[in-house]
Amino acid sequence: MGPSAALGDQRASMEVVKDWNGIDQVVLRAPRGASARASLHGGQVISWRNGRGEELLFTSSKAIFRPPKAIRGGIPLCFPQFGNCGSLEQHGFARNRMWVVEDDPPRLRTGESTGCVSVDLLLRPSEEDLKCWPHCFEFRLRVSLGADGDLSMISRIRNVDGKKFTFSFAYHTYLSVSDISEVRIEGLETLDYLDNLCNRERFTEQEDAITFESEVDRVYLGSPDVVAVLDHGKKQTFIIKKEGLPDTVVWNPWEKKSKSIVDFGDDEYKQMLCVDGAAVERPITLRPGEEWTGRLELSAVPSSFCIKNLDPTRSI
């Protein structure tokens, strides 16, 4: 074993394993030890670990890892509907379907970085899906890990139908936090938001930073493409960068709602916070042959690396 291997260095790798229900999971490993795991159930990233092996995403101890239930945790994909504003089941069906690995996907735009290891997943509608949402689409998801352990996700949704269709979308990202009372979000101050707890009424954020003392369920509108989630307990900051996704959803169910969610522990709201790059207020319309791209990039850095070092105008 060479000296670098002794320090935990390894080659980037991708491996397909079975979970305890026999469902395939794709495990990505970056050279300095970071890893990510995506289940073909929902095309859902269910784990993202840093180079020290620490889990950065929350998954409930009561999560059910079998269709037709979505997995409570990780990064469910809400498509073609976010929430319950529409005729479909809550958050659409993509998170409950079996995806496939695509070995030879169409190329991304030139110049797009794809990390040091990645996997491409694909969802096409089934006959049943077409009965409730009669639109032919191809949803391609690339999940990548950078050499530094950053997690990036690129969603490409293509209209392969003969007529236009409209959808909403979210990367419903369950971040793992030390304690919700130790967490604040920077980057959403002064924005307007729709409050799901008040019939989606529109308000303007008055706080300098968002902190948590009760249930929160909001869609921040026209949010910047870089938002920071500071966790004082872990002295760690999540940097969330997005592209093609105008809104940011913030959700914590708090005590009472937690007790009503069957696949969620009564006290688990303390260890999680959902901050989603999303397109909710203005759904996306694709004409036949058109494709939409929405990107999300997550990094976890020591909090001493302050948000002021970030340039919100830099695209990902």
Ligand SMILES: O=P(O)(O)OC[C@H]1O[C@H](O)[C@H](O)[C@@H](O)[C@@H]1O
């Ligand atoms: O329980 P789920 O269907 O996974 O939804 C969990 C939550 O997702 C989003 O954050 C919505 O804004 C919430 O209203 C919803 O409660």
